[in-house]
Amino acid sequence: MKKYVVELIGTFFLVLTVGCAVIGGAGNLAPVAIGSALMVMIFAGGHISGAHYNPAVTLGACLRGACSWADAPGYVIAQLVGGAAAAGIVGGVFGLSNADAATLSVGPTIIAEILGTFALVYVILNVATAKSNDGNSFYGLAIGFTVTAMAYALGGISGGAFNPAVALGAGMMNLVSMGDIWMHIVGNLVGGAIAAFVFLFVNGSE
Amino acid sequence: MKKYVVELIGTFFLVLTVGCAVIGGAGNLAPVAIGSALMVMIFAGGHISGAHYNPAVTLGACLRGACSWADAPGYVIAQLVGGAAAAGIVGGVFGLSNADAATLSVGPTIIAEILGTFALVYVILNVATAKSNDGNSFYGLAIGFTVTAMAYALGGISGGAFNPAVALGAGMMNLVSMGDIWMHIVGNLVGGAIAAFVFLFVNGSE
Amino acid sequence: MKKYVVELIGTFFLVLTVGCAVIGGAGNLAPVAIGSALMVMIFAGGHISGAHYNPAVTLGACLRGACSWADAPGYVIAQLVGGAAAAGIVGGVFGLSNADAATLSVGPTIIAEILGTFALVYVILNVATAKSNDGNSFYGLAIGFTVTAMAYALGGISGGAFNPAVALGAGMMNLVSMGDIWMHIVGNLVGGAIAAFVFLFVNGSE
Amino acid sequence: MKKYVVELIGTFFLVLTVGCAVIGGAGNLAPVAIGSALMVMIFAGGHISGAHYNPAVTLGACLRGACSWADAPGYVIAQLVGGAAAAGIVGGVFGLSNADAATLSVGPTIIAEILGTFALVYVILNVATAKSNDGNSFYGLAIGFTVTAMAYALGGISGGAFNPAVALGAGMMNLVSMGDIWMHIVGNLVGGAIAAFVFLFVNGSE
Numbered sequence: 161m162k163k164y165v166v167e168l169i170g171t172f173f174l175v176l177t178v179g180c181a182v183i184g185g186a187g188n189l190a191p192v193a194i195g196s197a198l199m200v201m202i203f204a205g206g207h208i209s210g211a212h213y214n215p216a217v218t219l220g221a222c223l224r225g226a227c228s229w230a231d232a233p234g235y236v237i238a239q240l241v242g243g244a245a246a247a248g249i250v251g252g253v254f255g256l257s258n259a260d261a262a263t264l265s266v267g268p269t270i271i272a273e274i275l276g277t278f279a280l281v282y283v284i285l286n287v288a289t290a291k292s293n294d295g296n297s298f299y300g301l302a303i304g305f306t307v308t309a310m311a312y313a314l315g316g317i318s319g320g321a322f323n324p325a326v327a328l329g330a331g332m333m334n335l336v337s338m339g340d341i342w343m344h345i346v347g348n349l350v351g352g353a354i355a356a357f358v359f360l361f362v363n364g365s366e
Numbered sequence: 367m368k369k370y371v372v373e374l375i376g377t378f379f380l381v382l383t384v385g386c387a388v389i390g391g392a393g394n395l396a397p398v399a400i401g402s403a404l405m406v407m408i409f410a411g412g413h414i415s416g417a418h419y420n421p422a423v424t425l426g427a428c429l430r431g432a433c434s435w436a437d438a439p440g441y442v443i444a445q446l447v448g449g450a451a452a453a454g455i456v457g458g459v460f461g462l463s464n465a466d467a468a469t470l471s472v473g474p475t476i477i478a479e480i481l482g483t484f485a486l487v488y489v490i491l492n493v494a495t496a497k498s499n500d501g502n503s504f505y506g507l508a509i510g511f512t513v514t515a516m517a518y519a520l521g522g523i524s525g526g527a528f529n530p531a532v533a534l535g536a537g538m539m540n541l542v543s544m545g546d547i548w549m550h551i552v553g554n555l556v557g558g559a560i561a562a563f564v565f566l567f568v569n570g571s572e
Numbered sequence: 573m574k575k576y577v578v579e580l581i582g583t584f585f586l587v588l589t590v591g592c593a594v595i596g597g598a599g600n601l602a603p604v605a606i607g608s609a610l611m612v613m614i615f616a617g618g619h620i621s622g623a624h625y626n627p628a629v630t631l632g633a634c635l636r637g638a639c640s641w642a643d644a645p646g647y648v649i650a651q652l653v654g655g656a657a658a659a660g661i662v663g664g665v666f667g668l669s670n671a672d673a674a675t676l677s678v679g680p681t682i683i684a685e686i687l688g689t690f691a692l693v694y695v696i697l698n699v700a701t702a703k704s705n706d707g708n709s710f711y712g713l714a715i716g717f718t719v720t721a722m723a724y725a726l727g728g729i730s731g732g733a734f735n736p737a738v739a740l741g742a743g744m745m746n747l748v749s750m751g752d753i754w755m756h757i758v759g760n761l762v763g764g765a766i767a768a769f770v771f772l773f774v775n776g777s778e
Numbered sequence: 779m780k781k782y783v784v785e786l787i788g789t790f791f792l793v794l795t796v797g798c799a800v801i802g803g804a805g806n807l808a809p810v811a812i813g814s815a816l817m818v819m820i821f822a823g824g825h826i827s828g829a830h831y832n833p834a835v836t837l838g839a840c841l842r843g844a845c846s847w848a849d850a851p852g853y854v855i856a857q858l859v860g861g862a863a864a865a866g867i868v869g870g871v872f873g874l875s876n877a878d879a880a881t882l883s884v885g886p887t888i889i890a891e892i893l894g895t896f897a898l899v900y901v902i903l904n905v906a907t908a909k910s911n912d913g914n915s916f917y918g919l920a921i922g923f924t925v926t927a928m929a930y931a932l933g934g935i936s937g938g939a940f941n942p943a944v945a946l947g948a949g950m951m952n953l954v955s956m957g958d959i960w961m962h963i964v965g966n967l968v969g970g971a972i973a974a975f976v977f978l979f980v981n982g983s984e
Contacts (some may be wrong), residue, residue, distance in 0.1 A: 162568045169564070173485050173515075180519035187394050188601050193518030195608075196401075196511040203508035204489040207498035208568055249481075254474055254523055268666055275661075279585050283616040292619035297503035297709035297915050302615035305608040309585075312605030313592035317666050358581070362574045362620055368980045375976070379897055379927075386931035393806050399930030402813075402923040409920035410901040413910035414980055455893075460886055460935055503709050503915035600805050607814075680872055687867075691791050695822040704825035709915035714821035717814040721791075724811030725798035729872050770787070774780045774826055 163209035163231070164238040170201035170213040171242030175329035179250035182335060183258050191311035191320075199304025206288070206299065214323040215239055216352035220281035223356035226289040243325035247332035261337040262319050269340070272318035273347025274354070276310035280322050281355035290363055324348050369415035369437065370444040376407035376419040377448030381535035385456035388541060389464050397517035397526075405510025412494070412505065420529040421445055422558035426487035429562035432495040449531035453538035467543040468525050475546070478524035479553025480560070482516035486528050487561035496569055530554050575621035575643070576650040582613035582625040583654030587741035591662035594747060595670050603723035603732075611716025618700070618711065626735040627651055628764035632693035635768035638701040655737035659744035673749040674731050681752070684730035685759025686766070688722035692734050693767035702775055736760050781827035781849070782856040788819035788831040789860030793947035797868035800953060801876050809929035809938075817922025824906070824917065832941040833857055834970035838899035841974035844907040861943035865950035879955040880937050887958070890936035891965025892972070894928035898940050899973035908981055942966050 177197035181190040202211040210227060212218045215236045221227035227235070250256050283306045287299040311320040319336045321327040327344035330336045336344070383403035387396040408417040416433060418424045421442045427433035433441070456462050489512045493505040517526040525542045527533040533550035536542045542550070589609035593602040614623040622639060624630045627648045633639035639647070662668050695718045699711040723732040731748045733739040739756035742748045748756070795815035799808040820829040828845060830836045833854045839845035845853070868874050901924045905917040929938040937954045939945040945962035948954045954962070 162570065165564070166568050169488070173481075176481070177515050177519040180522070184519070184522045186518040188599050189394050189398070189518060192398065192601070192604065193515050197515035197519070200485070200489050200508045200512040200515060203504050204492040205568075207492070207496060249477075253477055271661075271665055275585075275588070279612070282581070283612050286616040286619070290619060298615050298712060300504060300508065301713065302612045306612040309589050309605050309609040309612060312598040312601060313589040313596070313609070316592070316596045358577070362578050364574065368982065371976070372980055375900070379893075382893070383927050383931040386934070390931070390934045392930040395806050395810070395930060398810065399927050403927040403931070406897070406901050406920045406924040406927060409916050410904040411980075413904070413908060455889075459889055506916060506920065600807050604807070604810065683867075683871055687791075687794070691818070694787070695818050698822040698825070702825060710821050710918060714818045714918065718818040721795050721811050721815035721818060724804040724807060725795040725802070725815070728798070728802045770783070774784050774823075776780065 164234050166205040166209040166211070167213060167235050167238040168242040170205050170211060171239040171325050172246045173201055174198050174213055175243040175246035175326055176250065178326055178329060179247060179333045179335070180254065180256060183250070183256040183333065184254075191308045191315065194311060195304040195306075195308030197304075198307050199300045202303055203300035209235075210288070213239060213242075214280075214325060214348075216277050216323060216348035217281055217284055219349055220285060220352040220356040221289070223353060224285050224289060224359055226285070239325040240328055243329040244332060247329035250333055256333075258334040261334050261340075264318060264336065264340050264343065266343060269318040269343045270347045272314040272320075273322060273344050274351040276314045276318070276320065276322040277348045277351030278355045279310055280306050281352040282359060285356065285359040286363075318344065318347070322348060322351075370440050372411040372415040372417070373419060373441050373444040374448035376411050376417060377445040377531050378452045379407055380404050380419055381449040381452035381532055382456065384532055384535060385453060385539045385541070386460065386462060389456070389462040389539065390460075397514045397521065400517060401510040401512075401514030403510075404513050405506045408509055409506035415441075416494070419445060419448075420486075420531060422483050422529060422554035423487055423490055425555055426491060426558040426562040427495070429559060430491050430495060430565055432491070445531040446534055449535040450538060453535035456539055462539075464540040467540050467546070470524060470542065470546050470549065472549060475524040475549045476553045478520040478526075479528060479550050480557040482520045482524070482526065482528040483554045483557030484561045484564075485516055486512050487558040488565060491562065491565040492569070524550065524553070528554060528557075576646050578617040578621040578623070579625060579647050579650040580654035582617050582623060583651045583737050584658045585613055586610050586625055587655040587658035587738055588662065590738055590741060591659060591745045591747070592666065592668060595662070595668040595745065596666075603720045603727065606723060607716040607718075607720030609716075610719050611712045614715050615712035621647070622700070625651060625654075626692075626737060628689050628735060628760040629693055629696055631761055632697060632764040632768040633701070635765060636697050636701060636771055638697070651737040652740060655741040656744060659741040662745055668745070670746040673746050673752070676730060676748065676752050676755065678755060681730040681755045682759045684726040684732075685734060685756050686763040688726045688730070688732065688734040689760045689763030690767045690770075691722055692718050693764045694771060697768065697771040698775070730756065730759070734760060734763075782852050784823040784827040784829070785831060785853050785856040786860035788823050788829060789857045789943050790864045791819055792816050792831055793861040793864035793944055794868065796944055796947060797865060797951045797953070798872065798874060801868070801874040801951065802872075809926045809933065812929060813922040813924075813926030815922075816925050817918045820921050821918035827853075828906070831857060831860075832898075832943060834895050834941060834966035835899055835902055837967055838903060838970040838974040839907070841971060842903050842907060842977055844903070857943040858946055861947040862950060865947040868951055874951075876952040879952050879958070882936060882954065882958050882961065884961060887936040887961045888965045890932040891940060891962050892969040894932045894936070894938065894940040895966045895969030896973045896976075897928055898924050899970040900977060903974065903977040904981070936962065936965070940966060940969075
């Protein structure tokens with residue numbers, strides 16, 4: 161239960177920052193704000209839940225053996241609830257809504273989401289679960305700023321979710337069209353799964 | 367006494383940066399400047415006073431058992447004096463004053479301040495007082511960039527104080543109206559207290 | 573083989589970020605995006621390949637004795653393939669192309685590339701291979717943000733490659749003219765070699 | 779001799795970044811570039827020379843007992859030579875010159891330089907020389923981003939040198955008038971000395 165609360169809180173603040181920063185005027189600093197929000201929630205919650213805040217990360221962590229499959233449904237539900245709650249507050253309490261959802265092309269969007277999520281899960285598994293990196297103090301910085309870098313690179317192509325819970329919230333806030341978020345979800349899960357297999361290959365049997 | 371000097375210095379430079387960066391032209395980089403100022407003062411002073419620089423943090427730390435209640439009045443006085451001194455220098459020495467105070471709505475302002483302060487105190491208690499995170503090198507980065515992320519997200523709603531000493535300084539510099547800072551103070555103390563209780567729940571008895 | 577895969581992945585995401593961020597609208601935040609991409613790939617891959625992602629770094633590491641000369645050809649091939657693949661995706665999949673290549677002057681370009689690559693390899697050898705710095709958690713941050721700092725300083729002079737694999741990708745994406753990248757490659761290899769010798773001098777026999 | 783080479787290299791790249799980023803178009807990201815350049819050179823050179831790169835830091839370190847007075851002249855000469863060499867390359871090789879030097883007021887400039895240098899030396903002595911912080915991985919980040927924060931806050935008042943070697947270079951590049959840099963030098967030495975005494979007070983006898 162404690163793990164799920166931590167997952168809900170972390171995903172809530174991640175999606176809150178996505179919505180408020182993008183709609184509310186952080187301008188071209190929004191990826192710094194979003195990556196920072198993820199970074200700080202990872203440093204805060206990593207010791208309790210592993211700090212996934214992302215169903216694609218939970219998938220990758222399970223495939224790599226760093227999270228039990230039995231925990232996965234609770235994690236994913238907490239993430240989606242946290243993301244949806246944040247989107248509700250952005251619109252319902254702060255009154256921020258996005259005029260026009262981004263227009264996305266299917267092929268480039270799915271490829272961009274696969275690439276960005278691959279980078280994210282590849283970095284996470286290496287910095288947070290590889291034995292050689294035990295006890296480091298950089299894992300949150302590395303993971304948060306993967307999202308910053310990928311949002312600058314790929315945000316203009318796909319919106320830059322790299323996370324189905326973010327995609328859900330982005331749909332609710334009309335940053336992307338609700339009818340388009342299947343592209344993100346497909347790309348996120350594919351990218352996360354590939355990252356887990358590449359991690360296992362390049363790290364060997366440890 | 368040494369602790370109070372450190373609290374005064376840290377809060378002084380935090381509020382100095384808030385005033386000079388916002389009024390003086392850091393533009394949309396102001397949250398990076400402010401979060402960096404907090405980060406560096408935490409890394410500098412954490413080993414002496416715990417580096418609160420914020421009455422809401424002192425409240426949360428006392429509720430969590432990481433600070434004695436007997437120290438609290440001295441901490442808060444030092445923080446308020448440091449913040450007020452900085453505001454005085456911004457206006458009196460550098461001649462910077464803000465033309466129009468932000469117009470704030472009561473409900474969204476209080477909710478934004480509760481959320482931002484909750485995030486701040488939740489991150490602080492986890493990265494700086496949880497046993498599993500002993501000896502880490504990331505605590506200042508995590509705490510400082512929580513303010514950066516929350517200022518980008520919520521600054522447009524409430525002004526983004528997350529700290530009664532900052533609210534006092536912001537009132538003195540006319541960033542917000544002096545008549546409005548009760549909203550920040552209420553939100554900050556409520557958010558800090560909730561964070562302490564959530565911390566105790568998710569970290570269990572350790 | 574695992575090392576080469578890691579080198580290819582890291583260089584791929586570095587050049588992908590260079591292309592998408594510069595052409596696609598990260599504006600004056602592009603150096604933050606690029607430095608962050610390098611940082612996160614170094615934190616992710618350092619424990620496997622040493623995380624060079626740059627033929628000039630491989631040269632410097634070999635001269636310093638931190639990489640075997642036998643590994644060098646495989647590293648460089650993987651880096652060039654990763655960089656070229658990224659450039660291909662930026663243009664072929666995302667349809668981003670740069671209208672006009674930067675106009676470069678030979679002398680200042682070569683000097684800027686020598687200086688920037690010297691800084692990069694000097695930082696890398698000190699933070700990642702000096703015995704006194706064993707086990708630190710800052711190596712990726714230091715290396716990535718060397719590129720950020722040097723790109724802000726020198727990007728307007730030479731384009732700011734500091735890396736032959738980036739120069740190749742930049743040429744393919746028309747950020748610089750293909751006919752000009754010999755200047756970068758010469759500057760990068762000279763800067764990297766000088767850095768190795770200076771490192772050996774200032775660190776002594778350890 | 780090795781220490782002096784490291785001091786020269788670090789100060790060279792710091793002043794190179796100041797000049798190229800401010801004159802060459804980093805815009806309001808210049809403080810991030812400059813703080814990053816200082817950060818990376820501190821992480822690279824700290825284990826050899828202590829990474830002062832600043833006569834005011836050398837003064838503060840000597841007063842605190844972290845540097846021998848016999849080393850001070852060599853350190854300061856290396857810093858000034860490094861800063862002047864960088865300024866020469868910015869103008870002579872890259873052809874960058876600043877049209878109009880900033881117009882400064884004596885009182886606010888000296889106070890701003892005292893405050894900024896105090897913050898810098900106070901952070902340095904605490905993160906890099908206090909026993910409780912031995913072996914941390916954050917010292918370069920804390921020090922570099924003190925300059926970032928103070929440059930955003932105080933750059934518009936004094937130009938934001940916080941370092942006599944930077945002031946010399948800034949004078950040579952016409953960022954400030956050569957006739958004005960005595961204000962910076964006075965403020966820097968006063969601020970650095972005060973920081974050393976405050977450090978000794980708040981850290982006690984250790």
